[in-house]
Amino acid sequence: MDDALNAAPARKKVVLLGSTGSIGRSTLEVARLLPERIELVGLAANGSVDALAAQVRETGVKRVALCDTTKVAALRALVPADVTILAGPEGLAELASMEEADTVLIAIVGTAGLQPALAAIEAGKHLAVASKEILVMAGEIVTAAAEAKGVKLLPVDSEHNAIFQCLDGHRGGEKEVSRLILTASGGPFRTWPADRLADVTLAQALKHPTWEMGRKITIDSATLFNKGLEMIEARWLFGIGMERIDVVVHPQSIVHSMVEFIDGSVLAQMSKTDMCFPIQYALTWPERVAGGLQPLDFGKLAKLDFEEPRHADFPALGLARQAGLTxxxxxxxxxxxxxxxxxxxxxxxxxxxxxxxxxxxxxxxxxxxxxxxxxxxxxxxxxxxxxxxxxxxxxxxxx
Ligand SMILES: NC(=O)c1ccc[n+]([C@@H]2O[C@H](COP(=O)([O-])OP(=O)(O)OC[C@H]3O[C@@H](n4cnc5c(N)ncnc54)[C@H](OP(=O)(O)O)[C@@H]3O)[C@@H](O)[C@H]2O)c1
CATH class of the missing domain: 1.10.1740.10 (RNA polymerase sigma factor, region 2, helix turn helix motif)
Structure with a gap:
């Protein structure tokens, strides 16, 4: 038999920025399930030193970065002496360019991940992107840099990962795609009358009906700004004009997004609402790998609903379209x-x-x-x- 076919699959060496957050913790879970496929070689956070130190002890990584320089001494006291600690935004960029890594997963909330993302691309690393804000802020720059360096942008956001899966292996190219259809849960206020929205409290906005996520994205999901950010993110990841990116509300969050082709066929990707699915696909791509994730049990799915977003009551989608078109x-x-x-x-x-x-x-x-x-x-x-x-x-x- 051919030796190449028998060769052990490549083990991805991954730097994880934002390791202490919701996506970061799910990424550690995926790495735990697939030790023969994924090796974490660097971790970074802002200031959660206890959580980061526990992750260092678990994974055995030898390089970490902490954005908050005032907490470096506290971290030093908690990790083994042979662990290198890089500090500040420059430290994050240095970690993202480290020689040993082949992929950098950016899961920092907001735009603080932009400079490390550009540093990673410059160093020739593939970029797994959860931080949608960096593509919304600087999509043109990030995609041009990735193209110039010949590195891949791998979507981690469940909607974009779904579209990536639907397009994977599709040879017809962008001209055969008629629309990208992003699904939105609709958030906790999907059915609330418009005149009650002004009174929404923080506690109510932080209760997402289907996903467990960090605070900022949970609020963004309640306002629908999350979906607006995702419309612009999709425009850059897939090179499709804003006018061909639509949103449909799907409260069960089982269909993660869809691609409509010019012949009228629609491909959808489905799984349980667990970010480990898109993270695993992004980190094992171009292969699919058996892990510990459970498939859907269709007998237990009562129904899948789809409805139009309430554009007038949730203006975030209109603002996003205006931003993306302009x-x-x-x-x-x-x-x-x-x-x-x-x-x-x-x-x-x-x-x-x-x-x-x-x-x-x-x-x-x-x-x-x-x-x-x-x-x-x-x-x-x-x-x-x-x-x-x-x-x-x-x-x-x-x-
Ligand atoms: N959560 C989800 O299910 C989900 C799904 C799709 C996309 N996303 C996107 O993924 C990103 C992360 O979301 P999340 O929900 O995981 O957020 P989160 O739970 O709030 O975690 C944010 C992470 O970023 C780190 N961080 C914040 N500012 C930093 C800085 N200046 N330098 C370095 N690290 C910094 C935090 O470190 P500390 O703990 O030290 O503060 C933490 O590790 C967001 O862009 C979000 O839109 C999330």
């Missing part, structure tokens, strides 16, 4: 304004429906410029944070 720096502004508004809502400074207002007002005040340079995008992002903070009536919360 392009240039407007998507970066859309994203940054949303980050500020979500922080302000979490801090109790603004109401739930103010999130839409703050993002809309910030977008309408912006003079869109081309987004082909990183400087232009960073400048638009900083402008949007200042402007959104003022529309939210808060001191600027973060840069």
């Amino acid at each position: 392009g240039g720096t407007l998507p970066a502004v859309f994203n940054a304004a949303n980050e500020i508004a979500v922080d302000a809502f979490i801090d109790g400074k603004i109401g739930f429906t103010d999130i839409w207002r703050v993002v809309g007002e910030t977008m309408h005040s912006h003079h869109t410029a081309p987004a082909s340079s990183l400087e232009a995008v960073i400048e638009a992002d900083a402008w949007a944070r200042r402007t959104a903070s003022s529309f939210a009536g808060v001191a600027e919360l973060s840069l």
Whole structure:
């Protein structure tokens, strides 16, 4: 028999940025299930030193990065002496470029993952992307850099991973695709009357009906900004115009997204609502691997519902379409304004429906410029944070 066929499958060496978060913890779970396929070689977080130290002890990684430099000494005391600790945003970028790694999974919430993502691409690493915000802010730059370096962008977001799976092996190319259809759970307020939305509390917004996720994405799911961000993310990942990206509400979150082809056929990808599925596919691609994940039991699925989003009551989708169609720096502004508004809502400074207002007002005040340079995008992002903070009536919360 051919030796090449008998050879053990390649073991991916993965750097995981945002290891202490929801996606980070699911990635560790996938790595635990597939030790012969996935080896974690670097971990990074912002400041959760106890959780990071426990992950270092479990995985045996020898290199970590911590963005919050004030906590490095505390981490030093908790990990073995032969573990290298890199610090600050530069430390994250250095970890993302480490020689030994072949893939970097970015699961940092918000846009702090952008510089490490670009460093990873520059160093020739494949990028598994959970952090949708970086593609919304700088999709043109990230995709051009990946193409120039010949590295792959592997979607981890369940919707984009579903589309990636539906398109995988499809030889007809983009011209045979008629629409990408992203599914949305509709969030906890899907059926609420519009006049009750202004009174939504933080606790209510943090109760997602189908997914367990970090705070920011859970609020984004409640406003539907998450789906708006995903529309723009899809535009960059799949090179499909915004006008061909649609959203359908599917409360059970079993169909993760669909591709409609020009002959009218639709391919959908389904699985349980568990982020381990898309993470595993992204990290074992181009192969499918038997792991410990359980398939759907169709006998127990009562029904699958689909409905139109309530565009007028949840304006995030319209704002996203406007940002994506206009392009240039407007998507970066859309994203940054949303980050500020979500922080302000979490801090109790603004109401739930103010999130839409703050993002809309910030977008309408912006003079869109081309987004082909990183400087232009960073400048638009900083402008949007200042402007959104003022529309939210808060001191600027973060840069
Ligand atoms: N959760 C999901 O199911 C899901 C699904 C699809 C896509 N996503 C996307 O994946 C990303 C992560 O979401 P999540 O739900 O996992 O968030 P999360 O639970 O809030 O975790 C965020 C992670 O990012 C780290 N982090 C934050 N700021 C950082 C910085 N400046 N430098 C380094 N690390 C930093 C945090 O570290 P500390 O713990 O130290 O603060 C933590 O590890 C988001 O972009 C989200 O939209 C998430």
